[in-house]
Amino acid sequence: MTATLKSICDQCTSLNNPRLDFIPVELARHRDMILRDIRELVAAASAELEKTVAILAGSVLEGILYTFIKSQENYIAERRGVFVFDPNHSLQNYVSIFNKWFRDVLPNVVIPDIVVDYRDLVHINRELNSAPEVCTSASRDMLRIVDALLGELGQFAAPAIK
């Protein structure tokens, strides 16, 4: 049998001890919400709730990317020429922006497009159009992807937001 969610979660050091130093102090509410969601994600994983974990991990991933990209607005603008953070973007957009501008500096956390499909399992038709065991693999992959992302971003210090 595939490893239990709890056993995987126990090994996710960044999820169990999240370092959110990449979040500027000005974004305290973002930090609180992400921390709350991570706590709920760990609780869901400990209770082996596969669907909850797949969806909530997608939500945590979106929260992390949203906050990270917002806090790195000036860095992206410097590289791109101009960049204004859009709070109404989709998860796909945030994944795409992250991979485009941070893959060279954070090569260990390339985020695959499939995370969007996993998060979209919240819609019944998406699950119906997926493999029968999708929540089993999605929940496990998502836990590890979020943990790896948190681990990498842990090395970032937050810039001051102008």
Add this chain to the structure above:
Amino acid sequence: MGGLAQLDLATKGGEARLRALLEDVVEYHKDRLALAVWYGKSANDADHKVLELFDTPGKYEMVRPQRFSLLWKTGSQGPPFVEIYAMSVEHFCERHRSDAASLSQFFQNFEVLYFNKVLLNGEVLQAFNLITEPSGLTKGWYISADEYAKANTLRNLLSSHDHLKPQLGFLKTEESSDFENCRGILHVEVNQRWLPLSQAGLRSYTFFNDWQDDRPGYLLFQGGSLYRLLKFEVRTVPEYAARVLERPRDDSYPEVYLRSVHIPEQPAA
């Protein structure tokens, strides 16, 4: 020479800013947008041209291009300007087949700003040289040992997967003479392109962790080939750079070794 280098940097910086402004315009048109191409590129011009293809039914084509300031967000009416020429994918393809010369302007010094490959066909991808996967890539799905045990037949496995979006890609690098064993580079889709999985990336996936935990699963590929995962091995092979879309910094690739599995196509009578 120092002066020339600075001039080049200034041009590059100007082009990056222009590209960003054009991408921001395209961002506002994303509903059913399949492709946006900056054509006739010249960073020093005041006017810039963009072709947008939409996934709309029928043969739509804008009669006159739309022209406005790229600084529209600031309320400016001044340069630089963008001229947007829009049409449907269907109309573009029909013209490409019947009168390619009439589209030649779009292929002059062009750069693709945006594409959504789900809304495009192979004809457009090829026309604009959009390569989203390496040649010879086979796509498929991971089947855990539990799922495999439940399925019994290849038909059951295929019927539960062949209508689904593939999860991973496999680029064969070596095959035994009896075709029973092979090894290759695993790929995942990143920003619509199939890229090789890194050693660090591999650790996030259930197929790798199941194998590490002595529960090796299977890979089912489109078309119906089924393989059992035997082992993973990280190899440094600079020559692979020519075969993949993006070369890893250290030229090291985690390769997967597979063995062909033969299970009944259908349940026994």
